[in-house]
Amino acid sequence: MPEQSSSNGVIQLPSRHSVSETIDRLDKLLRERGLKVFARIDQKLEAEAVGLRLRPTELLIFGNPKAGTPIMEAFPSVAIDLPLKVVVWQDGDGNTVIAYNSAGYLRSRHGLTPESAQKLDVSALVELASS
Numbered sequence: 001m002p003e004q005s006s007s008n009g010v011i012q013l014p015s016r017h018s019v020s021e022t023i024d025r026l027d028k029l030l031r032e033r034g035l036k037v038f039a040r041i042d043q044k045l046e047a048e049a050v051g052l053r054l055r056p057t058e059l060l061i062f063g064n065p066k067a068g069t070p071i072m073e074a075f076p077s078v079a080i081d082l083p084l085k086v087v088v089w090q091d092g093d094g095n096t097v098i099a100y101n102s103a104g105y106l107r108s109r110h111g112l113t114p115e116s117a118q119k120l121d122v123s124a125l126v127e128l129a130s131s
Contacts (some may be wrong), residue, residue, distance in 0.1 A: 019088045025061055035063060039059075040061075057089040084101070096130075100123075
């Protein structure tokens with residue numbers, strides 16, 4: 001069961017896989033379901049490129065323009081949170097953590113209808129990628 005921070009709407013859960021494998025698994029699941037992956041950012045590599053250190057951390061940016069565009073048309077502020085994002089990192093103990101915004105948070109933050117928020121709910125895919 002996902003663990004949600006009530007103060008910021010971020011759901012965090014452990015992954016049984018490495019950071020890279022978790023992102024690979026999620027990327028594959030998203031594409032199989034017809035979602036578009038816009039970008040995959042290896043933040044550790046970007047940090048190293050400027051001489052800094054960071055534990056393995058990757059960000060996946062994805063969505064479905066066909067589903068997201070009408071939501072942005074009806075609720076323009078949601079564009080600040082779309083496309084959707086998932087971040088995966090290795091914590092200080094070497095465990096992999098995956099995090100994303102809850103659909104409930106997006107609903108409350110932008111005044112979405114329950115139906116619109118449900119279209120932005122990626123919890124099932126994230127849980128599948130992390131298990």
